[in-house]
Amino acid sequence: MRFVHARSISFSSFPRFIGRALRVPIAGVTVGGGTFAYANYKFEELRNKTAGVFGDITDGLFDAWSNVQDTLPTSETIGERKERFREWLSTFNKQTENDNDNNNDNDKDIAKSIIASVAVGASLDSNDNNNNNQQPNLLMNLTRKLIEIRSILLSIDQTDNLKLPSIVVIGSQSSGKSSVLEAIVGHEFLPKGNNMVTRRPIELTLIHTPDSNKEYGEFPSLSSYGKLEDFGAIQKILTDLNLSVPSSECVSDKPIDLRIYSPHVPDLTLIDLPGYVQIAGLDQPDNLREQISNLCEKYIKTPNIILAVCAADVDLANSPALRASRRVDPLGLRTVGVITKMDMVTPNEGSAILSNKRYPLHLGYVGVVCKAPKRGIIDRLSDNDPNMTGAIMKREENYFQNNKELFNKPGLLIGTDTLRKKLMEVLENSMSSCLNNITNAVQIEQEEAAYQFKVQYNDRRVSPESYVAEVIDNLKAKLRDFQGEFSKPQVREKLESMLDDRVMNILEQLYWNDVKLNDLGKNNIESDHDNYWAYKLDTARSLLTKSGIGRDSTSLVADGIRNLIEALTDGPPFSHHNNAAERIIELSHDILRDKLSITSDQVENALKPFKFEVDVEDKEWNKGRRHVLSALEGEQKECDAKLSEIRKRVGGYRKLNNIISYLKSLDERKLNQEAEIENDGVNNNEPAWKLAYNPAHLIEARQAMKLSERLAILKLRMSTLRSSKCKFGNGDNTKVETICPEAFLTVVSEKLAYTSSLFLQIELLQSFFDQFPREIDSRLMYDLDRNAINKFARENPTIRSHLDLQERKDKLEDVLKRLESLLHLKEQDKPKARRFSLF
Numbered sequence: 074m075r076f077v078h079a080r081s082i083s084f085s086s087f088p089r090f091i092g093r094a095l096r097v098p099i100a101g102v103t104v105g106g107g108t109f110a111y112a113n114y115k116f117e118e119l120r121n122k123t124a125g126v127f128g129d130i131t132d133g134l135f136d137a138w139s140n141v142q143d144t145l146p147t148s149e150t151i152g153e154r155k156e157r158f159r160e161w162l163s164t165f166n167k168q169t170e171n172d173n174d175n176n177n178d179n180d181k182d183i184a185k186s187i188i189a190s191v192a193v194g195a196s197l198d199s200n201d202n203n204n205n206n207q208q209p210n211l212l213m214n215l216t217r218k219l220i221e222i223r224s225i226l227l228s229i230d231q232t233d234n235l236k237l238p239s240i241v242v243i244g245s246q247s248s249g250k251s252s253v254l255e256a257i258v259g260h261e262f263l264p265k266g267n268n269m270v271t272r273r274p275i276e277l278t279l280i281h282t283p284d285s286n287k288e289y290g291e292f293p294s295l296s297s298y299g300k301l302e303d304f305g306a307i308q309k310i311l312t313d314l315n316l317s318v319p320s321s322e323c324v325s326d327k328p329i330d331l332r333i334y335s336p337h338v339p340d341l342t343l344i345d346l347p348g349y350v351q352i353a354g355l356d357q358p359d360n361l362r363e364q365i366s367n368l369c370e371k372y373i374k375t376p377n378i379i380l381a382v383c384a385a386d387v388d389l390a391n392s393p394a395l396r397a398s399r400r401v402d403p404l405g406l407r408t409v410g411v412i413t414k415m416d417m418v419t420p421n422e423g424s425a426i427l428s429n430k431r432y433p434l435h436l437g438y439v440g441v442v443c444k445a446p447k448r449g450i451i452d453r454l455s456d457n458d459p460n461m462t463g464a465i466m467k468r469e470e471n472y473f474q475n476n477k478e479l480f481n482k483p484g485l486l487i488g489t490d491t492l493r494k495k496l497m498e499v500l501e502n503s504m505s506s507c508l509n510n511i512t513n514a515v516q517i518e519q520e521e522a523a524y525q526f527k528v529q530y531n532d533r534r535v536s537p538e539s540y541v542a543e544v545i546d547n548l549k550a551k552l553r554d555f556q557g558e559f560s561k562p563q564v565r566e567k568l569e570s571m572l573d574d575r576v577m578n579i580l581e582q583l584y585w586n587d588v589k590l591n592d593l594g595k596n597n598i599e600s601d602h603d604n605y606w607a608y609k610l611d612t613a614r615s616l617l618t619k620s621g622i623g624r625d626s627t628s629l630v631a632d633g634i635r636n637l638i639e640a641l642t643d644g645p646p647f648s649h650h651n652n653a654a655e656r657i658i659e660l661s662h663d664i665l666r667d668k669l670s671i672t673s674d675q676v677e678n679a680l681k682p683f684k685f686e687v688d689v690e691d692k693e694w695n696k697g698r699r700h701v702l703s704a705l706e707g708e709q710k711e712c713d714a715k716l717s718e719i720r721k722r723v724g725g726y727r728k729l730n731n732i733i734s735y736l737k738s739l740d741e742r743k744l745n746q747e748a749e750i751e752n753d754g755v756n757n758n759e760p761a762w763k764l765a766y767n768p769a770h771l772i773e774a775r776q777a778m779k780l781s782e783r784l785a786i787l788k789l790r791m792s793t794l795r796s797s798k799c800k801f802g803n804g805d806n807t808k809v810e811t812i813c814p815e816a817f818l819t820v821v822s823e824k825l826a827y828t829s830s831l832f833l834q835i836e837l838l839q840s841f842f843d844q845f846p847r848e849i850d851s852r853l854m855y856d857l858d859r860n861a862i863n864k865f866a867r868e869n870p871t872i873r874s875h876l877d878l879q880e881r882k883d884k885l886e887d888v889l890k891r892l893e894s895l896l897h898l899k900e901q902d903k904p905k906a907r908r909f910s911l912f
């Protein structure tokens with residue numbers, strides 16, 4: 074190793090040298106870094122800045138530095154290590170003094186001092202970090218911790234005052250934005266294509282995972298995709314999400330959140346935005362240019378860092394990215410310029426652009442060559458390393474190496490790796506300087522959220538799980554309450570009412586339209602008189618018992634249950650949970666469907682004996698007789714009421730009678746006409762359509778005629794039913810049954826209803842009300858995962874507001890705690906910063 078002459082350097086000489094030689098902020102040295110990698114990065118940066126001026130001095134120093142690193146025992150204490158570096162520095166000074174080759178070059182002294190001091194500073198920093206486990210170097214993890222905090226804040230608030238800085242990538246279309254981002258990540262994963270494929274902001278969070286070899290991406294708001302290790306799949310999803318914005322709109326400000334975990338990426342947050350366009354295409358909106366500008370404008374606001382991407386082969390004067398950045402950051406304090414496609418201009422031109430004289434940016438420009446070399450199919454197949462960083466870096470390194478006399482100049486920043494480190498440093502510094510402001514802002518928001526939570530909810534907490542459990546418990550409780558509506562007497566009553574209608578139909582069909590009805594109950598009119606009516610009764614019983622009561626009574630009860638479930642899921646809270654309500658209804662239908670046919674068969678079987686014979690006891694008869702009498706009385710009242718309404722509408726009793734008489738005369742005339750036509754084939758009378766009354770009244774009168782006929786029959790039958798002819802125990806009960814079919818059929822229908830209700834109770838109702846709540850638990854509740862429970866609870870706007878505020882309050886409390894602990898650590902870290910300033 075050869076050391077050239079240098080003046081002896083000391084710790085205290087550092088700031089002066091740094092100030093003169095580096096002319097860049099040194100915050101990274103005093104507060105950042107902390108690892109050998111970081112020290113190496115600083116070295117590299119120095120090498121770039123000094124090599125052109127100071128020649129081979131740096132090489133000697135780098136060798137010395139490498140040796141120190143290699144021989145560092147890991148168990149040293151901070152004090153021991155400090156001592157070691159002092160020794161190293163003093164040996165280094167002595168050596169360089171001895172190595173005096175009569176060259177008293179002040180600049181070389183400076184260079185050596187800088188390099189040595191940076192080495193010591195960074196190493197001590199690293200040393201503190203490695204050896205003091207109780208208090209890890211805060212600032213090493215500052216970016217990572219603030220990125221986590223940023224994600225939490227973004228999940229609760231999109232307002233500007235709670236925003237931590239992120240790096241926003243802007244540039245014109247095809248300037249190389251995606252290529253730069255992919256080079257930083259080391260994978261091809263961004264949407265590609267000519268048809269303006271970046272239509273939404275892509276919020277990219279890179280998470281450095283040093284302890285894992287795995288590289289994967291996650292879309293936090295699309296958890297169903299899970300961890301995606303295939304970057305091609307990430308590219309496909311991003312493309313689909315972008316193209317979901319129709320061409321006619323082209324741009325949307327709804328961001329896509331993507332996180333990438335890898336041991337090869339730094340902790341960074343980057344936002345890729347649609348590229349600036351000059352003119353809109355034919356199928357694109359006219360105001361596309363304005364839309365993109367507005368979107369970029371929204372993102373380039375403070376505190377974000379702007380990564381202004383400009384292609385080397387396009388004049389910087391025409392760069393829309395630089396123009397936009399200058400508007401919001403005139404001094405370029407938070408703008409890093411990236412000159413892409415350095416290989417597309419001559420090295421002289423490239424070097425001139427990077428020297429940053431025409432459009433100076435405080436944070437400078439970094440020149441990159443990000444185009445990966447094209448690989449053939451054979452290369453791809455044999456490529457075990459899907460990571461593309463190596464290939465890009467190699468190409469880039471070759472390019473700059475081949476032109477090192479132009480690019481190895483102080484102040485020129487080149488290469489993707491330098492860019493990466495620069496971004497880490499800038500983001501870290503920016504986040505660090507935001508710490509106090511953001512802590513204050515979060516504290517204000519947290520206090521407000523805590524106050525609102527107290528006022529609105531009296532600090533009562535809810536959880537999606539407890540809400541779901543409450544909803545389901547309430548449903549089950551209501552179900553138990555309504556089960557009473559399906560008790561045995563109630564079901565029987567419903568069935569009786571169904572069968573009453575059926576009895577009335579049969580009576581009308583078989584008896585009340587029978588012209589011989591007046592003779593029913595009279596003695597010895599014709600020889601087969603008794604047989605006639607006995608046969609009729611048999612037919613009536615048969616019609617009633619064989620009318621499909623099993624099927625109909627089962628359907629009646631099943632419909633009742635369906636209506637009940639629909640009613641239960643109709644109002645709140647299920648009005649907020651349409652899917653769940655549908656699912657519950659579906660579940661009830663499934664259970665009923667399984668039970669319907671078996672229940673119907675069971676009921677039908679139980680009714681079989683009644684199809685052949687029905688034994689009626691006195692008590693049953695009397696009850697049936699009373700029942701039917703009251704039913705007929707009810708019908709009589711109904712007919713009377715209808716008749717009186719018709720009278721009112723037509724214009725009174727007399728008028729109605731007149732119309733009825735008129736109708737009767739018409740009917741008679743019609744009959745005569747028909748008879749004449751039948752006999753002579755000629756119609757001699759006037760046409761019947763010459764009407765004397767309002768046609769609506771004629772219709773009403775026809776109705777009145779029918780009602781009168783029905784009333785006459787009802788009166789006749791009620792008088793028979795009330796008479797002793799319809800009393801049991803006066804002789805032949807079978808005859809009584811024949812004379813009083815209304816009472817007999819009512820008794821039969823009551824027996825049928827009673828038996829049916831017994832079987833329906835056992836086969837359908839009990840088993841449904843047992844099974845349904847269990848099915849809700851097993852097929853509805855247990856199916857729900859955390860996300861589904863959360864989604865369900867949030868469907869209810871009241872619960873959603875409660876949960877939102879609660880979550881906001883909790884997250885703000887969490888963030889505040891994290892920020893306070895970072896501030897505390899930063900406070901503790903201050904002596905270290907002072908220490909470096911003493912160099």
Ligand SMILES: Nc1nc2c(ncn2[C@@H]2O[C@H](COP(=O)(O)OP(=O)(O)OP(=O)(O)O)[C@@H](O)[C@H]2O)c(=O)[nH]1
Pocket residue numbers: 244245246247248249250251252253269270271347348349413414415416417441442443444
């Ligand atoms: N020669 C060369 N080509 C590059 C470089 N960087 C990017 N390119 C090429 O430039 C073209 C555009 O690059 P992209 O990275 O897609 O540019 P972009 O700004 O993301 O484009 P949009 O998303 O359409 O706005 C591609 O063909 C890249 O391969 C570079 O450093 N050198």
